Amino acid sequence: MSHMLYNPAELELSVQQQWDEQEAFRADESAEGEKYYCLSMLPYPSGYLHMGHVRNYTIGDVISRYQRMRGRNVLQPMGWDAFGLPAENAAIKNNTAPAKWTYANIGHMKAQLKRLGFAYDWSREFATCTPQYYRWEQLMFTRLVRKGLAYRKDSEVNWDPVDQTVLANEQVVDGRGWRSGALVERKSIPQWFLRITDYADELLQGLDQLEGWPDSVKTMQRNWIGRSEGVEFRMPVCDEHGVLQPNLTVAVYTTRPDTGFGLTYAVLAPEHPLVAVITTTAQAEAVKDFVASAHAASDAERLALEGNLQKRGVFTGAWVLNPFTEKPVPVFIADYVLMGYGTGAIMAVPGQDKRDWDFAMSHNLPILRTVQAPEGWEGDAWTGDGPAINSEWLNGLAVNEAKEQAINWLEEQGLGQRTVNFRLRDWGVSRQRYWGCPIPVIYCDQCGAVPVPEDQLPVVLPENVQFMGVQSPIKADPEWRKTLCPECGAAAERETDTFDTFMESSWYYARYCCPAGEPLDERANYWLPVDQYIGGIEHAILHLMYFRFYHKLMRDAGLVQTDEPATRLLCQGMVVAETFSRIGSNGQLDWVNPIDVELERDDRGKIIGGKLRSDGSPVQLGAVEKMSKSKNNGVDPQGLVDRYGADTVRLFSMFAAPPDQSLEWSDSGVEGSFRFIKRLWSLVTSHVERGPTVGLEIATLTDSQREMRRLLHDAIAKISDDVSRRYTFNTAIAAIMEFCNHLARFDDQSEQGRAVQQEASLAVVRMLNPIIPHVCEVLWKALGENTPLYSAAWPEADETARKKLQLELVIQVNGKVRGRLEASPGTTKETALEQAMQIENVKRYLDGLSVRKVILIPDRLLNIVVG
């Protein structure tokens, strides 16, 4: 066997063929064992697998294969999040249909996934762009329309002028479109929304039950939902002398009613409907100008004003009565007040709110402090706790008590009521793009917006289309939208918008459970919830919030039974690499791919720069950054697979860092992983070559054979814990490497020595199977096993074998290590101290001093405190 060199390409392809023939990873609801649903976020079929995919899917595969070895009935599916903008952009650029481009990409990426040997049940694969998939999404939507959970309203949206589409708030980053990078404009058009705000409280409270989710994700979701408790109250409109105008009030929302005595002015958002009503003739011109300029301001300009000391605004000429002081205060409009939150109007308390302070300073408005700031406070608005001052019946109360009193008072006076507000907005799901799931609605002049009847679903998106410019072909085609009203039979038109693609990724995990036929059947309740979900942290808010929301919608529709879709979540870190650049011929910075760079090091081995392999020209070392096209530091996994094989790529991506930290790509690191597999190969094959082994006779083992077994069973215990509880695959691999180093040095060719080697080799191969399954499957067979390794049991640590005969006790004097002692387990403090006193080096530090205290950490350490 050893004459056979390790040839990864040949070996891996043959093993993969066996798995295919045996349908090794087909999941079956009636199989034995407790179910385990392991899911990695499905990829967008962009064309090629990148290192981020490889990392994500390797983590999922390791967990799946481990759970299978633990006897669980495992489902690990894979599919394609196939709708989306890039397909349209590619179609426009290359003059092909988005469907064709998408299916071609799926074909290529599927081949890449198969080459990496992931244990997927491919029989459940689907692409979300097929009518078989999206018809259930359409059906669900029509039911939500009837239930009132989906509704249509005119709304000002983020308009991306490059992509010609509406963006969700979440898709706007720093005032720019997340894909195009174009400055986002505002535009008002009719849109479909899902009432995610109806579920805001449940989505928030549900986070407390998600013990298996990272705190960072839960915190981000909590902040995004942004629940706040306060009070909404009304103030009557008056003139500057307090003379009331009949039937006009301004409603405001505040979380700080305790500061009501410091309310020195009020502010409306520029879009507030009352602006037109209350503005005085004298101020009409100024207000009109301001509203126009606020409306025209781009998001970038708005952003520049945020946190700025200068706050823009204008007086309306109107006044309102502060209910606490019964004095009139002026009403302004300003763009630091948002129409979309609370009532779109605020009470301003400059003494206790930083933004109000800034506005008051810019407009010379009075400031009255109502909370005693701590001694020495010389800053602006004090937002912390302290006793109330200048507040009559609230004076002396701490903030929380004063809040309660103020709310009670407002309620008793009939002026307001306790109110909870959320930052979370309803989810706008309309997109003005072609390559998405058609929104199943028909517009009739008589009947309005009518959901497409269930027996007419799916509304199929035509796939064989031609693009004229960037406009959606179904919007451009007058025929496609023509239809009849399902209610009255009159001529009507179809909706030509499509769903946000987050709709498809919100329920795909349930579809994998029963990929054909009715939307969901009892198999969904067998597999759900997902036991382990794995994906990128960039989905912490958007996808993972919609995913939880949609699950609750399906629960309330009677389709699933659990409250949450996934019990455990693992967010893998980014894949990063060094960046290299040089000045190009045009004087611009050219980014050079790390794979093309020969590294240069200083005397200590530190990387200081490099040379381009092709022409030897020097390149500059830049920062370590996320792999990206713009910095040209992406490494194509396909090249690595071709060169080293799938096992090496899998091993490296699991070894270089813990899964939740960023992973730095390193050429020589990959090489190191390859070397380890080769050493493993020669370790096992040279053992096998010496012929068959006899059974272990534990009672007859020598000390060194026992010691070898102790190392093995310690390793099994540690690796099992790392893989199953800690998810630190890097330390599990390190422990296997360490053990293999011991095993390689164990040169005992006696019968029992070889029996120990056989036991160790079988255990190592089983423990490495989740990570490098191809080479392990071959070595397993070589070791004489006939059943497939993928269904073999994970090794168990033998506690008896782990018992140490002798151990090393560290001796400290005053907390510093001064010696070591060979001791038997369970050595008492007295015995240990007595023996420690015999050590010359220890004696030196005790000389002339008296022992004050002795601390023994059993079997580990003895600390002698002297003075």
Add this chain to the structure above:
RNA sequence: GCCCGGGUGGCGAAAUUGGUAGACGCAAGGGACUUAAAAUCCCUCGCCUGAAUAAGGCAUACCGGUUCGAUUCCGGUCCCGGGCACCA
């Protein structure tokens, strides 16, 4: 500004409940094999003093505290990464 993470050798990292800091790997240096190279194998490898594989000092961003003992706990400061960003 607010909310999360994080800061340990030349590098990626480890130290799981407060108990030997640097496991494992990479890089580097030295050696063996080889006509040579590659591959492989062996040795060294935090910094400083020291001939040393004797012994010691310093060291986990910085300052201080708790403790017999702190990378780990507490308080403060600096820096890096991520999220949110005028949400009243």
